[in-house]
Amino acid sequence: MTDSLDRVAIIGAGPAGLATARALKALKIPFDVFEKHSNVGGIWDRSNPGSPMYRTAHFISSRTMSGHQGFPMPDHYPDYPSNEQILTYIQSFAKTFDLEADIRFNTVVNNVRKQEQYWQLESTHNGLTTTENYRWVVCANGTNWHPNRPTLKGEENFHGKIIHAVDYHDTAMLRDKRVLVVGAGNSGVDIASDAGFNAKQGYLSLRRGYHFVPKHIMGEPADVFGAKSDWMPMWLKQKSFGFLLRMLNGDLTRLGLKNPDHKVMTSHPIMNTQVLHYLQHGDLIAKPDIDHLEGNTVYFDDDSSADIDLIILATGYHWRIPYLNNLYFPWKNERPQTFLKIFNKDYPSLFINGFVETNGGAYKLFDDMAFLIANVIQAQKDNPLQAKTIQRYIEGPEPDLSGNIRFIDSARHTGYTNSRSYQKAMETMRKDFGWTEGYEKLAAKVGI
Template identity: 45%
Template sequence: MTGTADRVCVIGAGPAGLSTARALRRLGVAYDQYERHTDVGGVWDLDNPGTPMYESAHFISSRRTSGFFGFPMPESYPDYPGHRRILAYTRGFAEAYGLREHIRFGTAVTRVEKDGDGWTVELGDGSRHPYRAVVCATGVTWTPRVPRHEGDFTGEIRHSVTYREPAEFRGKRVLIVGLGNSGADIACDAAANADAAFVSVRRGYHVIPKHLFGVPTDEFAESGPQLPLKLEQPVFKVLLRLLQGDLTRLGLPKPDHRLFESHPLLNDQLVHHLRHGDVAVKADVARFDGPRVCFTDGTSEEVDLVLYATGYDWSIPYVPEKYFRWRDGRPELYLTAFNREHRNLFGVGYLEVNSSAYTLFDHVSDLVAQYLHDQEHDPGRAARFEEMIERDEPELGGGIRFVDSARHRSYVDAKAFRGYLARVRGRMGWRGLTPGMFDGLLVDGAGR
């Protein structure tokens, strides 16, 4: 590629990168897109090296709330689609809007450096290309977080990023460490396949069923009675107690936080397996002792495999840390996307949210595209937005006091976030997302 100094570089062709590409195409902003893998899909492609995906993985938000804006998932999909359907849907999105032809596959970006008012992007082949802006959209689940524990373990220790299918557990005594959504999924796989299954937890969680009254929980939350937070928390707590009973009876610790104050743990099967004794809850790991794992409550278990489902450290390895302001392992970005210190270096997809991730990607990437468009066509408005990037300090938690952890300090509430983005658009005079606004990009009338 030559003559790229007036173009935008998009790095990554997963959901966030594809959302960004569509937004730029709609406004006629010239861009190039790079993907180190051989196809689109990001983490949802099991053939993508380093993906954390596994065979039993499903969306934890429902079909109707989770798709790209203006491109709903097929009606034939179940409420919570599995990874193969999500991958097919994501690839269908790329095909429908003609995004694939603008992607250079099998091309890793190895370094991004500031160069005057623009940026220089170095590729894996050693070539260097100038761009006026760079959008990092390579995701947050590529660098496994592995804790250290005292002692020596004679069994096998792995991180969940290496896990693919339940057959790996057969004939083994398995300990899953961590009870996020992936940890809960994998614990259920172990419960159904291992000789013995245990899950180690440090704190209690509110376990939320995937359906309420036959409706996906997030759909119920969106379309059901809209209550103030101070009423919503106790009402839903009582509802969960009526539906599930006291989960401490099953060995789960009592939550040390109120409902909605941590990332939702949506899982029906975990409660089922706990009630049937297929998996047992253990305290936090204290140390290893040969084939045994010792826990902080003084108990121990002999285990063949310890699988850490302990999450991921966020990283943008191709961008030197000096270009992002990092706090608690998270880049501090205005509206989760805009770099406050270095103009035209963006991140899309760097957020923790309780619902509707793909749709939020679209809302965020649209603002990025509108701002980049204004730099060329309305510099005065672009300058006004730059003042907001520098000074605005929005509250995006919807009044929820999230758990005091690195993960939750970058958390946004989906409703509050959408509302604030709408107010930003209003202040800037930018058009919001509306049905049909992307129809002109559809190839051969494709759509859902």
């Protein structure tokens, strides 16, 4: 057993883990990053076993709004970069800040458990299992690794093929097939659009109605356009943006879709109107929820049916921290309950980065989370009095992260976070404890 009591263990070398590594390096706090794959990038590396990435996937937030603090995406990138470009960007981030030397690639973390004043971490590399002790642990393994695969009524009698979206990688899977996509997350509508263009016939099954946001509004990326209305009160923003979507998209029921049963901005945004194009041309046909399967036929709850060769379940993912007993965090609807999506009130040396679902670009949020984690660790290491004050702070009331939005009542939206409100809450904590140094200075400290 090896003791690393003055070090931090970061689990995962995706964007959240790398952001944490940069912040710790800037404050000269030693760390090790554990990564099960042979390279950085997390889900954005299609060669990473279990990655849900498909060849046609693009970022749903714009290049302008999405890059890491102090490290913008290249100017030559398009408004919505491809998955290959995002992976290249992440790899460039790791190289620029010289983070790779502290990453243990091809190393799987099997178990982490508390042992008195440290965390005992068991990992396996090349068949050799090692146990080490760390004072701090940051969970940054990501949320899209464990598919939510519902069982469909009658699927044992279905003659076609059923897969989860995690196993969809290329449009070649769709050719000459009648394809039904189930679910309207951003992956679901992307895959449905692929089916509309490539399949013999595409279908999209949705339980409810949704708001479909175009990726460009008046020639600008939608999030850039939306940021210009941050001065508006939320009720006015919802009313004006809802009106704009109705003007742009018209009555979606004409395409066989249901009317949304919720206000705009009260659910995770669907950044896709390409799917409407294929619905308008009949290459994609909207269907309601599935009732049951029989033979080659899928029966829907409106008494309609369709003969289908391939069903793709874009039904989301279970959030998991597989190496950690669930007792270390309280969980609600598969979401760990933490202060500011970061801090564990019962275990102050255990942190999370990247387990947040929001309506804006994520990477800058990961940087803010990393900045807070690094400063709290530094306080616990060097300033016990301040560490006690921080502990009282995170044991206090949780700030409102909703942005005065009443999100729809679903498991996915448990603890859903308004990006701007979350940024403000983290900014308040930084100011309260005097952690106001900008990212440009932090970047200089790690040699950019």
